[in-house]
Amino acid sequence: xxxxxxxxxxxxxxxxxxxxxxxxxxxxxxxxxxxxxxxxxxxxxxxxxxxxxxxxxxxxxxxxxxxxxxxxxxxxxxxxxxxxxxxxxxxxxxxxxxxxxxxxxxxxxxxxxxxxxxxxxxxxxxxxxxxxxxxxxxxxxxxxxxx
Amino acid sequence: xxxxxxxxxxxxxxxxxxxxxxxxxxxxxxxxxxxxxxxxxxxxxxxxxxxxxxxxxxxxxxxxxxxxxxxxxxxxxxxxxxxxxxxxxxxxxxxxxxxxxxxxxxxxxxxxxxxx
Numbered sequence: 344x345x346x347x348x349x350x351x352x353x354x355x356x357x358x359x360x361x362x363x364x365x366x367x368x369x370x371x372x373x374x375x376x377x378x379x380x381x382x383x384x385x386x387x388x389x390x391x392x393x394x395x396x397x398x399x400x401x402x403x404x405x406x407x408x409x410x411x412x413x414x415x416x417x418x419x420x421x422x423x424x425x426x427x428x429x430x431x432x433x434x435x436x437x438x439x440x441x442x443x444x445x446x447x448x449x450x451x452x453x454x455x456x457x458x459x460x461x462x463x464x465x466x467x468x469x470x471x472x473x474x475x476x477x478x479x480x481x482x483x484x485x486x487x488x489x490x
Numbered sequence: 491x492x493x494x495x496x497x498x499x500x501x502x503x504x505x506x507x508x509x510x511x512x513x514x515x516x517x518x519x520x521x522x523x524x525x526x527x528x529x530x531x532x533x534x535x536x537x538x539x540x541x542x543x544x545x546x547x548x549x550x551x552x553x554x555x556x557x558x559x560x561x562x563x564x565x566x567x568x569x570x571x572x573x574x575x576x577x578x579x580x581x582x583x584x585x586x587x588x589x590x591x592x593x594x595x596x597x598x599x600x601x602x603x604x605x606x
Contacts, residue, residue, distance in 0.1 A: 349516065353589045359600045367599050377595035403585075450596075452589055458511070 349457040358447040365417045368439055379407070387411055392427065404428020417441060432458065506574045509554035514539075515547050519556060519570060527569035529562075 357364055367373045371383045381393035389411045397405035406427040413421040419440050426433035435456040442449045509515055514537060521533060534544045548568070551557040555574050559566050 349510070351586050351589065353586060353593060355590075355593045355597065357597055357600050359603075363600060363603060363605065364596075367596055367603065373599055373603070377599045378592055450593065452593070454585065454589065457585075 349455070351454040351457075352451065353454075354449055354451040356444060356447055356449050360446075361417045361441045361443055361448045364441055364448045364450055368420055369414075381407075381409065383409075383411075385411065385414060387413065397428075403433065412436070434458075505550075505554040506556065509550050509556055512547065512550075514544075515551055515556075518547065518551060522557065522568060522570040527567050529565040529567055531565075533568060 367377065369383065369385045371381065374381065374383055379393040379395035382391040383389075384391070391409055393407045393409055395405045395407065397403055404426055408425040408427045410423040411420075412423055413419065419438065421436065421438045424433070424435040424437055433456075435454060438453040438455070440451045440453075442451065517536070518533060521536060522528065530548070533548075534541060537544055548557070548559075552559060555571055557568050558571050559568055561567070
């Protein structure tokens, strides 16, 4: 469990130096290849919009209003993410930190600001607990594959 | 941010989410998670607030099933109840999955990039 009940922490090791990982995090044409297209600029206060796939189970619209909050080259990048979808009050902070490890880099993402009091997020939780779990879409995909 | 309607605690799940909406209560859960079961006094000492207010926070946590209380001698001992929290973790699962997928895709991009 992460340090806060309303925080997600995900980390991954890459066999690449921090300088390279940093480029993938901050060059728009590279960001578009793994996250989503957007007009990113490495500049504090820069605001931009990104469009990605919605996360249906959570009410995440896929349209993100982002802002660069802080950075330290090859070490840290902090962004604000607000869901631009109608009625969605998501207001998150994403913090990427890069840690040299052997010949590679461990990248840690801290996704903060989940609001347990947000009706949409609670509704998403209810839906998931109502059996709409990964098993259902998987089973559906299996059925469709046999057609 | 528009003002939200008050949360009416109906199901136990609503109660859990309402309980977690307070930073004070989340901090209490963190203290119990990291320090194990402990007496009320020890918990209350961590917060600069009047005792009745703190007792009210504990009541909300108890009614949500997130903590339980038992008497030990003259002390009231509080402990964390893990089951509702496991449910809350599941609430974040789709986001976690989203990021794991994105970070895997980031690995593919790095493998394709020229070394600068």
